[in-house]
Amino acid sequence: MTTTRTVNRHEASLAISQLMPSILRGVQLDFFINRKITQTQLLVLMAIHGHGRCCMGTLAENLHVRMPTATGIVGRLVRSGFVHRFPCAEDRRQVLVELTPKGREFIYAFQSVIRRRWEEVLRLLNPQELAAFHHAIQRLHTQMQPRS
Template sequence: MSAPDDLLALTATDLRLATFRLARRLRCARAADTMSDTQLAVLADLRMNGRRTISTLAERERVTAPSMTSIVNGLEEQGYVARTPDEDDRRRVQVDITPAGAEIVVETIRRRDELLADMLREVDYTEAELAILRDASALMRRVVER
């Protein structure tokens, strides 16, 4: 059974406002202050999924291939990614995360988790409320992982 449209619209508004404000606060916590959100997202994707082509990275980040080439160039100059020729098609290039790039992702995740834990601690949630937040996060992942 589906929820009524007005309830869906109200829920969408509430979630948008809360997640936007939370994301903005969390984005401030990163291991490399000069790194853009897109650069960090590319590194996180490579760390989670392994090597990718520039085209695949561009699709996932919803940017053009030339834009992704520029992003990858910047990450490569900083030593966070390395390019290797594709084994099947020598015209294509695969992009891999380096240990330094993986370290940036791990440290950024640590800082963001720590910041969010501190924010939750300041509100002084009960164990039951924290369980509700964990359940809500699972429901929200279902929305974004479609």
């Protein structure tokens, strides 16, 4: 008979924070190096992907960076062909950004690499553990969604 001990939030968060880098180690570095993109640029691409077309001010606010910082990162992504930047038709003072087809392909490729890595890791769990893990992840995902 297997016994489970109670784990507090501190222990769980510490275990997760130590586990995540080892799960993703190597996958990310090769992926970014081969595509000549930084992890910061990935975060910006993911934010734009999550919002769809959005204005630079909203992007900077959601990334918790100042507008000049967001402008610099987006500028590099524009030059690399991942992002399209253009003035808003209704208010030309506003600048909008959206992913290009190359940017969307990059996001989908990254998600595919991460999914395959997680599939490798999840093979270590038995069916009951996998079901419990899936339930916990789904619950966290639901709880972390913005409230409307």
